[in-house]
Amino acid sequence: MYKKTLCFYLIVCAISLASCNTTRLTSNSDPLELLNRKIFRANDTIDQAVLRPVSLFYRGSTPQLLQNDIENFLQWLDTPNALVNNLLQGNFNQAETTLKYFFLQSFHLGHVDLNITYGINFQNEDFGQTLGSFGVQPGPYLVLPLLGPTNVRDSIGRAIDVFLNPFNYVGTEGSRTIFSATRGSFEALTFRTKYSSQIDELRENSIDYYARVKTIYNQRRNASINNKMTENSPETTESIDAFDDQFLKLLD
Amino acid sequence: MVKFVTAIFGVLIIVTSVLAADNKLGKQAQDFIGSLSNQVATLNQDRSIDTTTRRQKFMQLVETGFDLPWIAKFVVGRPWRTATTNQQKEYLELFKNLVELTYSKRFIEYAQQKILVSGYKLGKRKFIFVESKLTDPKKPKGDINVVWRLVPKGNSFKIVDVVIAGISMAITQRNEYSAVIRRNNGRFDALLDAMRTQITKLRNNS
Numbered sequence: 001m002y003k004k005t006l007c008f009y010l011i012v013c014a015i016s017l018a019s020c021n022t023t024r025l026t027s028n029s030d031p032l033e034l035l036n037r038k039i040f041r042a043n044d045t046i047d048q049a050v051l052r053p054v055s056l057f058y059r060g061s062t063p064q065l066l067q068n069d070i071e072n073f074l075q076w077l078d079t080p081n082a083l084v085n086n087l088l089q090g091n092f093n094q095a096e097t098t099l100k101y102f103f104l105q106s107f108h109l110g111h112v113d114l115n116i117t118y119g120i121n122f123q124n125e126d127f128g129q130t131l132g133s134f135g136v137q138p139g140p141y142l143v144l145p146l147l148g149p150t151n152v153r154d155s156i157g158r159a160i161d162v163f164l165n166p167f168n169y170v171g172t173e174g175s176r177t178i179f180s181a182t183r184g185s186f187e188a189l190t191f192r193t194k195y196s197s198q199i200d201e202l203r204e205n206s207i208d209y210y211a212r213v214k215t216i217y218n219q220r221r222n223a224s225i226n227n228k229m230t231e232n233s234p235e236t237t238e239s240i241d242a243f244d245d246q247f248l249k250l251l252d
Numbered sequence: 253m254v255k256f257v258t259a260i261f262g263v264l265i266i267v268t269s270v271l272a273a274d275n276k277l278g279k280q281a282q283d284f285i286g287s288l289s290n291q292v293a294t295l296n297q298d299r300s301i302d303t304t305t306r307r308q309k310f311m312q313l314v315e316t317g318f319d320l321p322w323i324a325k326f327v328v329g330r331p332w333r334t335a336t337t338n339q340q341k342e343y344l345e346l347f348k349n350l351v352e353l354t355y356s357k358r359f360i361e362y363a364q365q366k367i368l369v370s371g372y373k374l375g376k377r378k379f380i381f382v383e384s385k386l387t388d389p390k391k392p393k394g395d396i397n398v399v400w401r402l403v404p405k406g407n408s409f410k411i412v413d414v415v416i417a418g419i420s421m422a423i424t425q426r427n428e429y430s431a432v433i434r435r436n437n438g439r440f441d442a443l444l445d446a447m448r449t450q451i452t453k454l455r456n457n458s
Contacts, residue, residue: 223418
């Protein structure tokens with residue numbers, strides 16, 4: 001399974017890195033825009049036909065407490081990754097918090113909200129963020145089938161995260177595949193359920209849904225990578241200054 | 253020696269007064285956001301008015317608090333300079349309509365949420381950043397960081413951007429609008445068409 005995952009990501013990365021077919025219809029940060037848009041449309045169709053209705057059913061039929069438990073449990077499965085990435089980023093305070101979260105949630109198996117009960121604020125960190133904190137540039141923007149928006153750096157990070165997580169090595173190959181697919185499905189479902197109104201609103205209010213999702217993804221990733229400094233600090237908005245300095249002057 | 257000490261004191265007085273003025277400006281900006289969000293909350297809690305009136309009053313508050321023409325020009329970027337006067341005029345009107353249709357609906361739907369102002373920072377140039385948290389009683393652990401980017405205007409301020417959880421609304425819209433123009437070979441009219449279509453869609457859905 002891991003070989004297949006790695007091969008898949010490497011192919012995607014190779015295609016995107018090798019791609020030089022920049023036309024007027026594509027931008028510099030998105031040389032694969034035409035292909036990305038096609039995949040994005042396909043993903044959106046699947047979202048509207050399957051994921052959205054299933055998430056609405058899940059929200060309507062599952063007790064909120066159970067939904068919280070599932071979300072907490074999925075978060076717990078991510079803690080080994082978060083811990084490794086905390087350490088790689090030199091964020092030892094957060095690593096300590098992640099470790100506490102892991103041990104406490106191991107007893108509760110997602111049944112307790114550790115933020116409310118113990119004030120432990122878990123922050124997920126992935127290898128893409130670690131690479132970003134090392135100064136690795138995101139590279140071309142990508143939309144992956146079913147997995148959605150990403151970029152070359154974060155795709156590599158995602159693949160490495162699969163290898164870093166010890167939960168992915170437990171059991172036989174068959175059971176690991178079932179576990180991985182179930183976990184992926186539930187992650188998609190809980191994400192869609194949690195952000196249901198925001199996604200619907202985004203879709204409804206965009207004049208170019210693809211472009212809006214792309215810029216939101218890029219900005220959000222930048223904010224997550226810079227979270228060591230202080231997430232969402234005004235420095236984030238300073239990027240406007242660099243965005244178009246001359247034009248701002250013209251507007252004054 | 254006396255001259256040197258006098259010079260040091262002079263510099264200290266200037267620095268202190270500049271810092272005091274900056275401090276005052278920051279606090280005024282904080283009060284401005286606090287007052288605006290209180291007015292929005294009061295308007296939303298007023299059950300004596302109908303939805304149409306609430307939307308109209310909401311837009312009045314938006315126009316008071318936000319520099320909509322500035323934001324509109326920033327969002328469209330360079331093509332603004334190549335657009336004709338008629339195109340610019342129509343664009344500003346469509347932009348205002350879109351803001352009204354998009355945000356007034358959201359404002360009514362999120363009536364329970366509150367803005368709690370937590371501090372300010374002075375940015376480069378004339379920008380002031382007011383930091384706040386968006387709280388929702390339904391989601392006790394789901395506070396969202398919101399940063400307001402303001403510029404002083406006369407005796408008051410104008411908001412030129414809102415950054416929600418690290419996502420700048422101005423940059424988001426700018427990237428979206430520029431994508432529409434770029435994909436249509438730089439045609440400004442294509443953006444106007446897309447905005448008109450979007451307005452019709454939102455009106456039909458509301």
